[in-house]
Amino acid sequence: MLKLDELAWHRAMGNLLESLDQSDFWLRLTRLLAHYVHFDSWVALRFAEHDRPRVLAEITLDDGLPDTLFEDYLNGLYLLDPFFIAACEYRRDGLIDLDDVAPDRFKSTEYYQRYFRINIVEDEIQWNCLVDHDATVCLSLGSHRRFKPSEKALMKVLGIWLVPLLRQRWQHELREQGQSLQRPATHPAGKANFRLSDASLSARELEIARLMLSGFSSKGISQRLGISAETVKVHRKHLYSKLGLNAQHELFALFLKDNVRDPQS
Numbered sequence: 001m002l003k004l005d006e007l008a009w010h011r012a013m014g015n016l017l018e019s020l021d022q023s024d025f026w027l028r029l030t031r032l033l034a035h036y037v038h039f040d041s042w043v044a045l046r047f048a049e050h051d052r053p054r055v056l057a058e059i060t061l062d063d064g065l066p067d068t069l070f071e072d073y074l075n076g077l078y079l080l081d082p083f084f085i086a087a088c089e090y091r092r093d094g095l096i097d098l099d100d101v102a103p104d105r106f107k108s109t110e111y112y113q114r115y116f117r118i119n120i121v122e123d124e125i126q127w128n129c130l131v132d133h134d135a136t137v138c139l140s141l142g143s144h145r146r147f148k149p150s151e152k153a154l155m156k157v158l159g160i161w162l163v164p165l166l167r168q169r170w171q172h173e174l175r176e177q178g179q180s181l182q183r184p185a186t187h188p189a190g191k192a193n194f195r196l197s198d199a200s201l202s203a204r205e206l207e208i209a210r211l212m213l214s215g216f217s218s219k220g221i222s223q224r225l226g227i228s229a230e231t232v233k234v235h236r237k238h239l240y241s242k243l244g245l246n247a248q249h250e251l252f253a254l255f256l257k258d259n260v261r262d263p264q265s
Contacts, residue, residue, distance in 0.1 A: 076260035
């Protein structure tokens with residue numbers, strides 16, 4: 001493990017700064033971070049409330065094949081991602097911990113069981129860097145085990161220089177990818193575009209459906225929306241009736257049908 005008072009650390013940082021505008025920047029950065037903390041996967045993304053996540057760089061799978069689960073994430077599952085939701089609703093620079101953003105029933109959701117548990121496995125941590133008026137550059141690390149408190153504390157310290165570095169790298173990403181990263185999405189994203197069939201759900205019912213699928217319990221929804229848990233249950237009963245559903249796994253199936261789509265559609 002590198003130490004901040006060792007010559008090797010300063011040499012590594014110098015090499016990283018020299019690669020700021022190079023194609024291998026993200027690889028060099030994650031290799032440097034691997035000296036500090038164990039992680040099994042990583043991805044650099046741009047989040048924006050009214051656009052799908054844009055991949056800036058990602059780890060390469062061992063077999064070299066496309067990650068179909070991650071493609072599903074980019075095509076719509078991200079709407080249930082607590083990190084995406086937090087980046088849009090509570091924008092701030094710095095380190096974001098899964099425990100900070102995951103709802104109280106997150107691990108019981110279909111999203112967790114079908115995507116997070118398979119692709120991320122156990123834990124995730126992310127540095128957020130605010131750019132432009134509504135966009136966030138994110139570097140996310142996934143792990144097969146829980147991150148230790150000591151690792152989280154160290155990563156928080158590393159964020160002091162990492163966040164400004166991401167902000168500088170963003171300027172290079174804009175030059176490399178043109179203005180495509182700033183154009184409005186063909187299919188607007190975010191909670192305003194969360195859809196469920198053609199049933200005439202009220203705005204409140206639609207919001208409660210989104211929160212249910214994200215992992216909020218009735219109590220969690222009531223606290224978030226400032227309404228009673230009984231009122232939440234009434235809304236849930238009404239939306240199930242309108243959609244002809246009996247269980248939350250059926251609600252998730254409808255969400256997949258209406259929100260996880262081919263990007264060319």
